[in-house]
Amino acid sequence: MKINNLLYFSLIFLITSCSQNPQNILNEAKDKILNSTRFNYHQLALYPNPVGKIDSFSFYFDYHKSKENKIDYDFLARSKEFDEVYIDGNYKTVNHKDSIVRFTTESGTNLNENSIKYSPLTLLKQTWRFVQDTLVSQEKQLNFSQTETDTLIDGNKIHTERHIFVNEISKLIDRFERRNYFNGQLSQKVIHQYSDYNFHNTIEKLVYEFPANYKSIPFGQVNAKPLLKIGENAPGFTSQNIKNTIFNIDDYKGQKVLLNFSAINCGFCKLALKHFNQKDYRLSNKINGVYLNIDKRVDVVDYINKINVPFQVIADAKEFSELYGVFGYPTFFLIDEFGVIENVVVGYNEEFLESLKM
16 A cells, blocks of 8 residues: 555656656747747847946737748737838838838848847747756746857857746746856846737737838838939930830920839838729829839739739839939829929828829
């Protein structure tokens, strides 16, 4: 009887020990995040700066399962001044301070993964080594680490460690640390804190409403020339449209011309096209509309097969965009009968588009 009791309690101890094994807990954290249909959380990043203060950045992340991109999730990161949007493989940033949306000019361009470099989704896909149990904010955490850098530069030892802290109760990452050492001394510690996790089982498409009247600018665009102004002569140019006929702006002297500079991944450009495509909308017969898209011809042809463009279309128009000093999309130039710029509008402006109707 005593032997049976001993075996019983030994078995219970073994089961309990296994359930609290650090690797088992890490695997549970991976399962919670990597197999979730939808989850969201708050992330606070703390970065020491050279003057001895700490810069803080606060984001609220929302991830939705999606097979349309390589990370298997669409995501939205919101903050007071800046949002990041990754939906259907297209990555955009929204700067609320400057009222600018930045976008990629290639359809399906990969995400800049620095945005989620320190997210639980990314961290839990990596290999970690258990270090020890510890307390963080009076809660028991399991500390796992990995070595990022360990090298000598000009005789100085540079060592960087990365640590995650998994909460033993919630089985989720509460904290990430990146520790930089210089000749054995801690020189910087970057901290990311994660809180307010929520998980949902229902499949729901991630949707983001872009703010009205923001400028859309491609990533990496640098303006060598200022935007042309009202009263300036419109530069002449000749190009082949997608129907393989020649467009020469000088052929339209004596008539008004509306140049609509646009891009495929620009949300406000799509809004403008929807406005032009309304059933009761007709562009004045005194105005000739020209749609100039900066993307590649093959992509533009595919795009206009899905979204009607009621003007003649010119693709690969980046050269002409630079000629007019365009820095945001859509940009409209209304050119009068004498080839002089009558109006310039940057962004989606409903009042301006309505003024062009019959």
